[in-house]
Amino acid sequence: MFNYYGAEDATEIIIAMCSVTETIRDTVDYLNARGRKVGVIDVHLYRPFSAEHFLKAVPKTVKKIAVLDRTKEPGSMGEPLYQDVCTVYHEAGIPMTIIGGRYGLSSKDTTPAQMVAVFDNLAQSEPKNDFTVGIEDDVTHTSLTVGPEIKLENKGLTSCKIWGLGSDGTVGANKNSIKIIGHTTDMYTQAYFVYDSKKSGGLTQSHLRFGPNPIHAPYLVSGADFVACHNPAYIDKYDMVKDLKDGGVFLMNCGYDMDELEKYLPNSMKRQLAEKHAQFYTIDAISIAREIGLGGRTNSVLQSAFFKLANIIPMDKAVEEMKKAIYNTYYIKKGQKVVDLNYAAVDRGITGLKKIEIPASWASLKDEKPTAENLPDFIKDVVVPMNRQEGESLPVSVFKKYGNLDGTWPAGTSKYEKRGTAVEVPEWDMTKCIQCNQCALVCPHAAIRPVLLDEEELKKAPAAFDTTGAKGTGLQNYQYRMQVSPYDCSGCGSCANICPAKEKALTMKPLATQLQEAAKWEFAVNDVTVKKDVANSKTVKNSQFLKPYFEFSGACAGCGETPYIKLVTQLFGDRMYITNASGCSSAYGGSTPSSPYCTDKKGFGPAWAMSLFEDNAEYAYGYLLGQDAIKKQLHDKITFLSEQNIAKSACDAYLEKGDNAEVSREISDELIAALKTVKSGNKEISEALDFVAHNEEYLTKKSVWAFGGDGWAYDIGYGGLDHVLASGRDINVLVLDTEVYSNTGGQSSKSTAAGAIAKFSAGGKETKKKDLGMMAMSYGYVYVAQVAMGADPAQTLRAIREAEAYPGPSIVIAYCPCIEHGMKCGMGKSQMEEKKAVDVGYWHLYRYNPDLKAEGKNPFTLDSKTPTGDGLADFMRTENRYAALELSFPEKSKRLFDKAISDSQERYESYKRLAEKEQ
Ligand SMILES: Cc1ncc(C[n+]2csc(CCOP(=O)(O)OP(=O)(O)O)c2C)c(N)n1
Ligand code: SF4
Ligand code: SF4
Ligand code: SF4
Structure with missing residues (x-):
């Protein structure tokens, strides 16, 4: 015991x-x-x-x-x-x-x-x-002073730390290496993997230990024998050499020669390499993988380089074991060709290593001036260290200084990350562009935006900021440009794929060739105004001239969820209150220190918070009730002021139209300005004035939203969601339906359709997808819509606008392709996949608007066309979640595919009946 x-x-x-x-x-x-x-x-x-x-x-x-x-x-x-x-x-x-x-x-x-x-x-x-x-509590002074780290005795122990990029294969390769060491030697092994909370494309740190004695070290590696940087973009982002012991091996994946190393390595890195007498190697795994035909998959090259340098087992044995593992991993899933390519990568990993002689002069280099100097203080003091993986050393006082002790966090910090992780980013050709703005609509990261410039702005534009006359109604006085942010782009290719121009106006180009766009981006987003006369929510094109209040999140490249969120914020972002259920949308919506929900120049933007998984709808309901209570008091005070002839016309205008979303901001601003000039010796009047001044942020009409995935809305949070919808109050719900619990690795939910393989439904889901929309419609007073942006962006826009405008509860269920679907076409084509899903009748578009009943109309509108042909089974075969069932259980898959098809048809028929119903 x-x-x-x-x-x-x-x-x-x-x-x-x-x-x-x-x-x-x-x-x-x-x-x-x-x-x-x-x-x-x-x-x-x-x-x-x-x-x-x-x-x-x-x-x-x-x-x-x-x-x-x-x-x-x-x-x-x-x-x-x-x-x-x-x-x-x-x-x-x-x-x-x-x-x-x-x-x-x-x-x-x-x-x-x-x-x-x-x-x-x-x-x-x-x-x-x-x-x-373990913390530095310099506020209540409870912390103990900790001395320098001590190295505990464990003879023959080797420790390694490897810095990789999420989904580049580093973690998989390291798991594999440690297994090889464990199986082929008598050594004890330990592996621990640290991930940041980006969905993919984030930082991974692999901590490996192996040695002849048992390892009692449940803490991270420091003073490592071997440190590797698998991504050249990390060179000036992280202090990786800090973890290296004296005389240790440092391996960097880059194609730099000596002159380029001199030029690109930061002084602090060079100095530490020299001071630590490091054995420094480089390998150009990116070029090797590309030459072999492996694209961006550098893991086999780097794994083999690791075995060569770590020298734990004879190299020929290591090669044999690596190749065995490659065969087992890829043969069944991907075939002999991929196996052979990876074999070649293993061979090239050994020969591709270059030893770098460290110049003695590096030892005396002085650190460069920090590049963060011009940034806001909070970013400099908190966000930059956290992004450099140095947040652990921040003292408590810094959070007190910036008011974070209550858990609040400033908006819009994601724009300072500038991750630069894309291999290729789009290049815009204005001569081919038809100015449809679809690229901006579908971008999951808000990294491509159309801008309209007036004459004055044009004069101030930086060099090579090419523009062309804007086309379309009301746009003739402006110049048009589509601007890309190369450092914020994830390289998913969604924009280039969707581009409908005859000859594509966007072409994916290597990141290094597009870096000059970074300065242009800063000008485009900071110095060019949103043109109020044409930026509006009436058309898809014009909606993209509005500012997104959600940008540069850590979602996967090509994510199907984020374009919807971005669009909703473009329409209502400056007056939104969002609660978020646990799920991908909470992970990329607010993973400290990164906040993608941002503000405009006036400081307006969405207030965003995540409570739990199960209570998200109730949490939004709480927002609404809290606001209502304050608004009611404001209404009473303003009525009183009007009766007292205090700023009467402004008060009356507010009482009449303050809740009208179109004019609410303007009327509220006028009221605030009018009341500011009033001085009164009357106690009651001055109390009313103080109350309005103190609560002025609640004057404008608010837009309350609950965001979450299908795991939340269909399953774990359903009871609460149903309760809130039934309340009849003005709450909006956006369900990001990936048909699985994506954030936790693809568990099946009640939204998963029959036949799909998911965790907990490994043999294919046996039961039908729940019809959440139909359940909500049964109330008769809930606005319900199903949308799929890639199938019909105008319908998506319309549904979101109607949902928000409807004065009762609204729910919009959005189809979201996800990496968990295993789409064979790749995530860069998720918008096309949405279109296919609707065309073949896998997903249906509709809107149910209770307001239409009052007009004597049928509230239900079926927006999808009758599914074309019998392409549903073919569509399912293009996604691994279904295709894998056919491969592993052909008999069963036939039964489940048939069921999935008849389920979809049944759904469509039920919608058709509703659409045809006379009111
Ligand atoms: C009560 C509770 N159970 C489990 C979890 C763990 N969890 C966090 S996110 C998540 C999956 C969310 O899936 P979904 O709602 O479909 O959203 P998605 O990730 O697909 O966007 C789970 C199970 C939790 N946070 N709270
Ligand atoms: S490649 Fe992807 S992330 Fe980059 S601009 Fe295009 S859509 Fe956005
Ligand atoms: S999608 Fe193509 S044509 Fe449309 S605005 Fe973008 S670049 Fe131009
Ligand atoms: S929903 Fe899917 S694609 Fe989007 S961030 Fe989550 S796991 Fe990635």
Whole structure:
């Protein structure tokens, strides 16, 4: 129940649970070898807590105890394990010094040096109680001071840290390497992978250890023998050499020769390489993979380079094992050709390595001036360090300074990331462009935008900011340009694929050739105004001249969800309140420090928050009720002011039209301006004026939205969603329907259709997709629409506008292709996939508008055409979620495919009946 480890005559011990006790055990050995008398009790059975067994486990010599809890219970007298230990000693009547502390919260790494700090605190005559370790709490001063990291003895241990890009194959290759080492040698191995919260294309860090002795190190690698950078874009983004030990190997994936290394490596990197006497190698895995025909898949090249440099097992054995693994991974799924390409990559990984002689002059280089100097203070002090993976070192005071202690975070920080991870980005050819703006509509990252310039703006434009006369009604006075942000583009190709120009007006070009566009982008988004006379929500084209209040999220390249979110913010962003269920949309919608929801120059933008998974609709309902309560009071105060003849015309205008979305902002601004000039000695009047001034942000009409995926809306949050829809209140819901739980790796939901393979439906889902829209329609007073942007952007726009304008509850269910679907055409064609899905009758477009009933019309409009031909089965075969079933269970797949087809037809027929129904 309680395992003791340490000196038999220990005077100070730590009591803790789970993996941290391994770190403490090794720290105990380290300290006892240096003359201390310390130990640790590892609690194995926490409940029921046996005081008798606990006391037996503690050596009689112990004088002081530190209890570590990995939890924080605000308002309690202490954390749970600490309280239990105190109770044991109190009830046993044994005097003992007991202190409690917290560690490892928010996934903080807990290292041996931190455990030394805990023992050192305990050794004080008056040790600090209620302490924290692993953070720098310079506000309430609870944290312990931690000394430099210590290296615990483990003879023959090799540690490695490898920096990769999500979905570049690095993590898979490292898992594979560690398995090869584990299987072909007697060594112990350990692998731990750290991911940022970008959906894909984010940072991955692989921490690997292997050696002849057991490894008790549940903390991240530092002082590594081998560090590799698998992505050249990371060179000046992260301090990777910091993790390297003296004399260690540093491998960089890049095609730079010595002159280019001199030019592109930051001084701090060069200096550390020299100071640490690093063995520095490069390999141009990108070119090698491309030459072989593997495109961007550099993993096999780099895996083989790793084995060559790490020198753990004979290279011919490593090659044999790597090739075996390649065969097992790719043969069945992708065939012999892909296997052969990867074999070639393994061979080239050995020969492609270049040793770089580090010039002695690098040792004395001074760091360049930080490029962050011109950025806002919050970005400089908080966002930049976090993005550099140095957020762990930020003290608590910095969050106090910027007002983040309550969990709020400034909007629009994603624009400072400038990730530059695309291999290719689009280049615009104005001579071919027909100015439809579809590219901007479908871009999942808001990285391509049309701009309209007047004469004055044109004069200030930077060099080569080519424009052409804008085409279309009301546009003749402007110049038009489609601007790309090369550093924010994910390279998905959606824009170029959708471009309907006769000869494509967008061509994907290597990132390096488009970097000059970055300055032009800054001019286009910062110095060119939104042209109010033509930017509006009436047409798809004109909607794209509006500012997106959602930009540069960490969604996957080609994500089907984000274009809808972006569009909704373009229409209502400056007055939106959004609650988000857990899911991809919460992961890319707000993963600290990145906030893609942004503001305009006046500071208006969506207020966004995520509560939980299950209560998202209720959370939005709470927003609405809170706002209503304040608005009602505002209404009363303004009525009172009007009766008192205070700014009467402005008050009356507000009372009459303040809730009209079209004019609400203007009328509210006029009211605020009019009331600001009023001074009154009357107590009641001045109180009313103060109340309006204090709550002026609630004057304008708000647009309350709940966003979430099908896992939320169809399953886990359905009860709450149904309750909120039934309330009849003015709430809007956007369901991003990927037909699986995407964020957690593709579990099946009630939205998953029969025949699809998903987690928990590995043999193909047996039951029919739930018709959420139909269920909502049954109330008769809920606005319901099903949309698919790629099939009919105008219908999508119309449905979103109608939903928002409808004064009761509205739900828009949007079809979203996702990486989990395994689309054979690739994510860059997700818009085309939406179109195909509608054409073949897999997905249906409709709008149900209760307002039409009052006009004596049929509220239901079927917007999809009758499905063409019998292409549904062929469509399903183009997505692995269905195709895989056919491969693995051909008989069963026939039955389930037939079922999926008849389910879809049944749905279509039911919609048709509704559409044909006389009112
Ligand atoms: C109550 C609860 N259960 C499980 C989770 C873990 N979780 C987070 S996101 C997610 C999947 C969300 O799927 P979906 O709603 O379809 O949204 P998507 O990711 O597809 O956009 C799950 C299961 C959670 N956060 N809360
Ligand atoms: S390639 Fe993708 S991310 Fe880049 S601009 Fe085009 S649509 Fe946007
Ligand atoms: S999609 Fe093509 S034609 Fe349309 S605006 Fe974009 S670049 Fe021009
Ligand atoms: S919905 Fe799918 S494609 Fe979009 S971010 Fe999530 S996993 Fe990626």
